[in-house]
Each structure stands twice: as C-alpha cells, then as structure tokens.
Amino acid sequence: MAGSTTIKDVAQHAGVSVATVSRLLNGKGKGRVSTEVAAKVHAAVEALGYRPSAAGRSLKTRQTRNIGILIPSLSNPVFAEIFAGVNDHARREGYTLLATVSEYDRELELDGIQTFLNHQVDAAILTVTNPSQCEGLALLKAAKVPSVLVFNQENDATRDAMPLVTVDNEQVGRDVAKKLIALGHKSMAMIAGHFSASDRSRARRMGFERALTEAGLPNPRVCEVDFVSAEVASALDSLNVGSATGPTALFCSNDLLAIAVMKELRRRSVRVPGDVSVIGVDGIAIGSLMSPTLASITQPSREMGEKAAALVLSQLKGEACAATQLLAHDYQEGESVGPAATKSPPSSSDPLQPKA
Amino acid sequence: MAGSTTIKDVAQHAGVSVATVSRLLNGKGKGRVSTEVAAKVHAAVEALGYRPSAAGRSLKTRQTRNIGILIPSLSNPVFAEIFAGVNDHARREGYTLLATVSEYDRELELDGIQTFLNHQVDAAILTVTNPSQCEGLALLKAAKVPSVLVFNQENDATRDAMPLVTVDNEQVGRDVAKKLIALGHKSMAMIAGHFSASDRSRARRMGFERALTEAGLPNPRVCEVDFVSAEVASALDSLNVGSATGPTALFCSNDLLAIAVMKELRRRSVRVPGDVSVIGVDGIAIGSLMSPTLASITQPSREMGEKAAALVLSQLKGEACAATQLLAHDYQEGESVGPAATKSPPSSSDPLQPKA
DNA sequence: GGGGCGAAGGTAAACGTTTACCTCTAGGGT
DNA sequence: ACCCTAGAGGTAAACGTTTACCTTCGCCCC
The missing domain is CATH 1.10.260.40 (lambda repressor-like DNA-binding domains)
Incomplete structure (x- = not known):
C-alpha cells in the first residue's frame, strides 16, 4: 500500500x-x-x-475486476500463448489477471483455485490435469464463479456443464493417423506424457487408435514418458524404434516431446523421416526452426486464450453462452514426416508386413 | 463474487x-x-x-497480499522460468501474483504498473525495456511500493536505487568474447534484438566490444533485428555471413534469436560451426535439443525469480536488503561453436587478415 | 478476604468506496 | 402566480474485516 x-x-x-x-x-x-x-x-x-482503492471499491461493488488464470506450466509455449491471449483481452476490458501455475500438480491446482476463491476473482480460466476429478472445479461452481476450461476435454457427463474452449483432440488424433496412413505407414507408435496428467493426451490417443482400427491396422504401441530425456531414450528402446520390428512413425503428444524425441533419434543415428517419421501436436513456433522442421497439428492457442476470456466475461454479464467452443486445428507441414520407410527387403525378419 | x-x-x-x-x-x-x-x-x-473477503480484509489491514509481476513476454522460456520462480516463492509465503505481459511495449508497461498501483499490490517485480526512461518506476517509488527489477541492468545513477536481481550482463558479453577469442576467432559479429528494448542487450554488447578492444581486435559489426525470420536473413546478408569477408563467429543476444539464426544459416548451407560459430545467451533448455546443440551463457532464471520474490518480501517486512544481487552465469558447452574457420587460402580477397 | 492479574470474549470504530435518497435551485408550462 | 420537473450536489448507510478497548470471571497470593 x-x-x-x-x-x-x-x-x-x-x-x-x-x-x-x-x-x-x-x-x-x-x-x-x-x-x-x-x-x-x-x-x-x-x-x-x-x-x-481497489479494496474499498470491491467491498462496495462486490466485484474485484480480477480474473484468475491457472495453467500447468509456462515452459510449454502453448500455455504462454494462451496466457498472452487472455492477458490481452482482459486488459482491454479492464480486468487484471491473478495468475498461478500448477506444474501439473493436483495439490497445487486446488491450492490455486482456493486462492482465486479467497481473492474473490470475478471469473476463472483454467487448464487442469483432470477435470473429472478436480475438487476445485466444484468449489468454483458452488461459489458461482464464471469459469471456463481451456484445452481440457471434459467428458464426465455427470457433472453439470462447465464451458470449454478447446480443439477436438480426438479429431487431432484421427488427423494424425489419417496423415500417416496416407503416407503408407502401417506400424506406428505414440509417445505421450503421463496420460493421468492430461486428458487431452488421452483424447488424442483415443482418436489415433480409433482411426487406425477403422483403417484395419493394429493398435499402436503407446508409451508414457516423464519428460526427462533419459526417459525418452528408454521409451524409444521399449518401442524398438529404429529396428526392423519398430514403428515407422511416431506420434508425440506434444511438440516439446517431439523435439526431445528427434534429438534422441539423432543421437542414435536414426534418420528422420528416412527411418522414422515424427509428428507432434501444438504447432509451437520453434518447431519450424528445427532441422528437420517438425510436422505438427497446430492449435490457435492465442485465440483460445482470447476466446476464453471473452467467454467468462460474457458469462459475467449474465449472457448465456455456448457451453463449448471447439476451435479448428490444422496440419502444419514439416520435414519430419515422410513416406513409410520400406525398411527391409521382402525376406524381412518382420513376417507381418511382407508386401510393404 | x-x-x-x-x-x-x-x-x-x-x-x-x-x-x-x-x-x-x-x-x-x-x-x-x-x-x-x-x-x-x-x-x-x-x-x-x-x-x-479479501476486500474487507485488505481495506482494514491495508495490505492485499498481492504481488505484481510484469514481464515482457512469456514466449521466451527465460521469463517463463522467472515467473515460475516467483510464483513458487510467493505462494509459499501466502502471496498471490497479479501478472501482466508487456510485449516490450512501453505503453503497456506503464499501463501494467498503473494497474498494479490501482490494485494496491504490496510489491512489484518487473522487467522493463528501459529502466532509465520508464515513468512507471517513478510511480512505484512515489507510492513506496517495494519493487525489484529483474534482468534489468539499470545504469542511471541519478535515480535513487531500485534493487536489481540480474546477472552481470557486461561480463556475459566479455565471457562470450573471451571464449571466441580463445578459439581463434578474430572477426566476429553480434546480432541482437532492438537495443532500445533491452538494456541487457546493450550491456552485453558493451562487454563484448570492450573485450575485443582489449584483445586488440576491431570492433564487431553489430546488427539489430526485429525478430522475424525475414529480418534475420537480411541481418546475415548485411553482415556478409558466410562469405570470406564475413565473421567467423556470431554472438546472438539471446537463444531464441540464435536458434533462428542457425536455421537461416542451415538454409544457406553455411555450416555451424564449420564456417561460422554461433553462441547465444540464456541457456534455454531447448538449446541442447538442437542440432548442433547451442552453446550459450546460462542464467539461473528460476533462481532469479525466487530471489526477486524473497527480496521484495523482505523489503516489505522493512528489512534492509542488498540493493543489487548479481547472480552467477555460466558457459554452456554446445556444438555450435568451434575453432575459427581458416576460411580462405592466403591469397584471399580479404587483405586485412593475411596471416590468419 | 481483598486486590490484582490474566484469560476469554464482547462492542464498536475504523478502513475507502458507492449509491439510494434527500435538498435546493432554476426554469417552463399553464 | 403556481406547480412540476430536472439538474446538481450533499448526507449517510452500507460493504466485510480487524483490533483497540472494555467487561467479566476465576484464581492466586498475601
């Protein structure tokens, strides 16, 4: 003061x-x-x-002109962009951001939400690890704080609706599959952060698997990593990447992970996309500065932030608003994907794909 | 509410x-x-x-338990880490963050600071483009809000002290120079974002130039870019990078820029470090995932955030505290730097360095 | 047995706004 | 000449806390 x-x-x-x-x-x-x-x-x-004095004013008017924003991490540029979008819109409308990052920790998520409540934010914008088991969400609803989930793919039907701003993550998974299938890939794998920490990863996986099934292909092998490079290495091991029996394409649940994977592949002299194609999700800017450039599914992160802010603000004004906004994602070309490698002569050690 | x-x-x-x-x-x-x-x-x-009710409480106690944090951008992982550090420390002490990003815009910086003041934050943590001409800083002082500058290298002696948490950016520039000189480089250039937007860039440049001068080398060519890849290209052109008359080493004022530069060099088939060495500053994680891995000067960003938070909080408690905290930086090995290329036969078109 | 003391808890006055309600004045319509 | 209205501005009551200052009571010590 x-x-x-x-x-x-x-x-x-x-x-x-x-x-x-x-x-x-x-x-x-x-x-x-x-x-x-x-x-x-x-x-x-x-x-x-x-x-x-904001305090005096808030006390009387019963609104703080603060919006709470909770995100898992700022290291991922995607969240940084969301934040920028929210920040921009909020500022224009005369709102200020109470921000906190949860590091994907359920404890901290709850703590952050409690803080929002304690500070009587007028609205909240959140990305949580798991909407269906986040007690904080219930608190927000009980307190009637207009809230919106960004990036989350809430699928718990028992819970009454909390609006969502996201992309169709299952479709993202499908699109990746479609792309890879079109390039002749038949053996694919997915590498993801812990599914328990990301419902979007789960949705992407589901779409990916379904699309493969519909195309008559076997389920992909799937591997969770803890996002430390050592783990990436062991993930690649467990998937047999680079060997004749390994996948010809790797679907990474986000770009940061994809970049770490490419690094490890390079270390092992596995060529990308010669031996293995790699594709990520997010469309972060740095992906196109890599070599090879990273193919990805881009999301309009900044716009999502703006939309989310707009949504809670109109909710605040009492306007009814669409429960869920699905924004379009897009395929971002990149040198990291190519046609499936014809990785072995017909008399291969892999009897399952003799015609490939 | x-x-x-x-x-x-x-x-x-x-x-x-x-x-x-x-x-x-x-x-x-x-x-x-x-x-x-x-x-x-x-x-x-x-x-x-x-x-x-936070409002009721604040009104009475005259403190909000809010800390304002203003950073230029979250796209640079360095700021994301600062934020994480501040967030962590603040949370532990029961403080909440009022966050805003300025996009390096002086207008928005001021606006953000005004917002902090309007919300009566208990303290402020800031990174501004130019401490010596930021009106907002004076406002904070006038309002007696404990504040600290992070990353800034304030050198305006007329202004009474606002504490700083930073690295010695001039020394950073010197260390880069030393490293490159030791590898035999004699012709170097610096590529930086607009100096007007970053006093740390200016300090790094100064240290770099001084070290070269002290080593009896000519001043480096220096080029400002607006951080769009098109500009990186023209910067490389204007520096003659890749030609016999061009520099054998490029000092980039931050890692993101260095990565963009490496990308453009790759496009031009200029080998790194074979033809040109590249070194950045910041030590962002993704640098070591590149190929070649990026050499850099690392800063303890997260720690800087924590220190900054600790500093304003102790200021708040009335404890006197060191005006400025200089944290140690470190050289991060990377494949992107190597010995100076012996780029041309003795009968070169470059008469200035016949002995090289 | 009385004075003193400390623990437990009540009373009410701030803190800085906003806003419903009131007062006053001037002008206009009949 | 009168009433009505509208414009301009004042008065004071909230809003939800915290805290200085009381009151009460039981206990101990002389």
Missing part, C-alpha cells in the same frame, strides 16, 4: 462532497456534475495523485 | 461475536479462544463454507 490519499481528501481539496467525486470519476448518475466542478475535482485528483 | 457468507454469519451460527471468529481465524491476540469455542467456530466455518 502507499501514501493513501482517499476520496475524502480529494473531495475536501476540491470543496465538494465525496459523492460528487465518486460520481464524476465513474461517470455515473443521471445528475451529472457541472464542468466547473469537474475541473476542480480533476485538478484535486491530479494534485493529490489520487488513486481509488 | 459468490454466495457470500460473512464473518457475521459465522459468528451468529457459532453463537459468538465476530471478534472471536476473527481472532481465532488469524490466530491473533494474546487472549486466545477456548477450545470449545474454537470447535464451534470451525464447525460453523465448515458448515457455511465461509471464506474471508
């Missing part, structure tokens, strides 16, 4: 009542103030460096 | 006075409450789902 000059000081200095000052400053009331008085008040405000 | 049950409701429900509730909940007052009353109150709190 600071050299608090209050509205009372201003009123005194300008020789008017506090009500007048308040009315003028918020442009309220039919009975407006005369221009002379206005001038005096403004002069006083200027002279005293008056700044209305 | 929400189904506001107030402290009065709790008091009533528990059959005690509000003062008792308040005292119990904050563990204040020598005259403690008896265990039976405590139990009743807690039961009431539980039953009613009571949550103290």
Whole structure:
C-alpha cells in the first residue's frame, strides 16, 4: 500500500462532497456534475495523485475486476500463448489477471483455485490435469464463479456443464493417423506424457487408435514418458524404434516431446523421416526452426486464450453462452514426416508386413 | 463474487461475536479462544463454507497480499522460468501474483504498473525495456511500493536505487568474447534484438566490444533485428555471413534469436560451426535439443525469480536488503561453436587478415 | 478476604468506496 | 402566480474485516 490519499481528501481539496467525486470519476448518475466542478475535482485528483482503492471499491461493488488464470506450466509455449491471449483481452476490458501455475500438480491446482476463491476473482480460466476429478472445479461452481476450461476435454457427463474452449483432440488424433496412413505407414507408435496428467493426451490417443482400427491396422504401441530425456531414450528402446520390428512413425503428444524425441533419434543415428517419421501436436513456433522442421497439428492457442476470456466475461454479464467452443486445428507441414520407410527387403525378419 | 457468507454469519451460527471468529481465524491476540469455542467456530466455518473477503480484509489491514509481476513476454522460456520462480516463492509465503505481459511495449508497461498501483499490490517485480526512461518506476517509488527489477541492468545513477536481481550482463558479453577469442576467432559479429528494448542487450554488447578492444581486435559489426525470420536473413546478408569477408563467429543476444539464426544459416548451407560459430545467451533448455546443440551463457532464471520474490518480501517486512544481487552465469558447452574457420587460402580477397 | 492479574470474549470504530435518497435551485408550462 | 420537473450536489448507510478497548470471571497470593 502507499501514501493513501482517499476520496475524502480529494473531495475536501476540491470543496465538494465525496459523492460528487465518486460520481464524476465513474461517470455515473443521471445528475451529472457541472464542468466547473469537474475541473476542480480533476485538478484535486491530479494534485493529490489520487488513486481509488481497489479494496474499498470491491467491498462496495462486490466485484474485484480480477480474473484468475491457472495453467500447468509456462515452459510449454502453448500455455504462454494462451496466457498472452487472455492477458490481452482482459486488459482491454479492464480486468487484471491473478495468475498461478500448477506444474501439473493436483495439490497445487486446488491450492490455486482456493486462492482465486479467497481473492474473490470475478471469473476463472483454467487448464487442469483432470477435470473429472478436480475438487476445485466444484468449489468454483458452488461459489458461482464464471469459469471456463481451456484445452481440457471434459467428458464426465455427470457433472453439470462447465464451458470449454478447446480443439477436438480426438479429431487431432484421427488427423494424425489419417496423415500417416496416407503416407503408407502401417506400424506406428505414440509417445505421450503421463496420460493421468492430461486428458487431452488421452483424447488424442483415443482418436489415433480409433482411426487406425477403422483403417484395419493394429493398435499402436503407446508409451508414457516423464519428460526427462533419459526417459525418452528408454521409451524409444521399449518401442524398438529404429529396428526392423519398430514403428515407422511416431506420434508425440506434444511438440516439446517431439523435439526431445528427434534429438534422441539423432543421437542414435536414426534418420528422420528416412527411418522414422515424427509428428507432434501444438504447432509451437520453434518447431519450424528445427532441422528437420517438425510436422505438427497446430492449435490457435492465442485465440483460445482470447476466446476464453471473452467467454467468462460474457458469462459475467449474465449472457448465456455456448457451453463449448471447439476451435479448428490444422496440419502444419514439416520435414519430419515422410513416406513409410520400406525398411527391409521382402525376406524381412518382420513376417507381418511382407508386401510393404 | 459468490454466495457470500460473512464473518457475521459465522459468528451468529457459532453463537459468538465476530471478534472471536476473527481472532481465532488469524490466530491473533494474546487472549486466545477456548477450545470449545474454537470447535464451534470451525464447525460453523465448515458448515457455511465461509471464506474471508479479501476486500474487507485488505481495506482494514491495508495490505492485499498481492504481488505484481510484469514481464515482457512469456514466449521466451527465460521469463517463463522467472515467473515460475516467483510464483513458487510467493505462494509459499501466502502471496498471490497479479501478472501482466508487456510485449516490450512501453505503453503497456506503464499501463501494467498503473494497474498494479490501482490494485494496491504490496510489491512489484518487473522487467522493463528501459529502466532509465520508464515513468512507471517513478510511480512505484512515489507510492513506496517495494519493487525489484529483474534482468534489468539499470545504469542511471541519478535515480535513487531500485534493487536489481540480474546477472552481470557486461561480463556475459566479455565471457562470450573471451571464449571466441580463445578459439581463434578474430572477426566476429553480434546480432541482437532492438537495443532500445533491452538494456541487457546493450550491456552485453558493451562487454563484448570492450573485450575485443582489449584483445586488440576491431570492433564487431553489430546488427539489430526485429525478430522475424525475414529480418534475420537480411541481418546475415548485411553482415556478409558466410562469405570470406564475413565473421567467423556470431554472438546472438539471446537463444531464441540464435536458434533462428542457425536455421537461416542451415538454409544457406553455411555450416555451424564449420564456417561460422554461433553462441547465444540464456541457456534455454531447448538449446541442447538442437542440432548442433547451442552453446550459450546460462542464467539461473528460476533462481532469479525466487530471489526477486524473497527480496521484495523482505523489503516489505522493512528489512534492509542488498540493493543489487548479481547472480552467477555460466558457459554452456554446445556444438555450435568451434575453432575459427581458416576460411580462405592466403591469397584471399580479404587483405586485412593475411596471416590468419 | 481483598486486590490484582490474566484469560476469554464482547462492542464498536475504523478502513475507502458507492449509491439510494434527500435538498435546493432554476426554469417552463399553464 | 403556481406547480412540476430536472439538474446538481450533499448526507449517510452500507460493504466485510480487524483490533483497540472494555467487561467479566476465576484464581492466586498475601
């Protein structure tokens, strides 16, 4: 806090009542103030460096003009962009962001939400690890705080609707499959962060698997990693990547992971996409600076942030709004995917695909 | 806001006075409450789902337990880490973050600081484009809000001290120079974002140039870019990179830029480090996933965030604290630097360095 | 047995706003 | 000449806390 000059000081200095000052400053009331008085008040405000106290105001108006935003991590550029989008929209509407990052930790998620509640945020924008088992969400609903989930793919029907802004992650998985199938891949694998920490990964996996099944292909091998490079290595081992029996294409649940995978492949002298194709999800900018450039499914992250902010704000104004907004994703070309390798002569050690 | 049950409701429900509730909940007052009353109150709190109003509390205590944090951008992982560090420390101390990103825009910087002031943050943590001409800083000082600059290298002596948490950016520049000189480089260039937007870039440049001068080498060519890849290309053109008259080493003012530069070099078939060495600053994680891995000067970003938070908090408690904390940086090995290329036969078109 | 003391808890006055309601003045319509 | 209205501005009551200051009571010590 600071050299608090209050509205009372201003009123005194300008020789008017506090009500007048308040009315003028918020442009309220039919009975407006005369221009002379206005001038005096403004002069006083200027002279005293008056700044209305948010606390006093909030107490009376019962709104804080704060929006809580909870994201798992800022290391992933996707979340950084979401944040930028939210920030931008919120600022324009005169709202401020109470931000916290959860590091994918359920404990911290709850803690963050509690904090939002304690601070009486007017609205909340969240990405949680698992909407269907996040107690915090219930708290927000109980407190009737307009909230929206970003990126999450809530599929728990028992819970009454909390709006979502996301892409169709199952379709993302399908699109990846479609792309790889079109290039002749028949043996694929998926590498993902812990599914328990990301319902979007789960949805992507589901779409991926279904598309493969529909195409008459066997289920892909799937491997979870803890996102430390050592684990990436063992994941590649367990999938037999690079060997004749290994997959010809790797679907990574996000770009950061895909980049780590490409690094490890390079270390092993597995050529991308010569031996193995790699594709990620997110469309982060740095992907196209890699060599080979990373193919990915791009999401309009920044726009998602803006949409999310717009959504909670209109909810705040009491406007009914679409429960869920599905934004379009897109395929981002990249050198990291290519036609399936014809990896072995016909008399291969892999009897399952003699015609490949 | 929400189904506001107030402290009065709790008091009533528990059959005690509000003062008792308040005292119990904050563990204040020598005259403690008896265990039976405590139990009743807690039961009431539980039953009613009571949550103290931050507004009411702030109004009375004159502190918000909010810390403002202003950073230029979250796209740079360095800032994301700072944020994580601040977030972590603040949370542990029971503070919440009011966050905003300025996109390196002076207007938005000021706007953000005003917002902090309007919300009466207890403290502020900032990275600004230019400390010596940021009006916002003066406002913070005038309002006596404990503040700290992170990453900035304030060098305006006329201004009374605002504490800094940073690395010695001039030394960073020197260390880069030293490293490159040791590898035999004699012709170097620096590529940086707009210097006007980053005093740390300016300091790095200064150190770099001074070290070269002290080593008897000519001043490096320096080129500012607007951080769009098209500009990186023209920067490389203007520096003659890849030609016999061009530099054998490029010092990039941050890793993201270095990565973009490496990308463009690759496109031009300029070998790194064979033809040109590249070194960045920041030590972002993704640098070591590139090929070649990026050499860099690492900064302890997360720690800087934690230190910054600790610093403003102790300032808040009235403890005097070191005006400036210089943290150690470190050289991060990377494949992107190597010995200076002996780029042309003795009868070169470059008469300036016949002996090289 | 009385004075003193400390523990337990109540009373009420802030903190800085906003806003419903009131007062006053001037002007206009009949 | 009168009433009505509208504009301009003042008065004071909230909003939900915290906390200084009381009151009460039981206990101990002389």
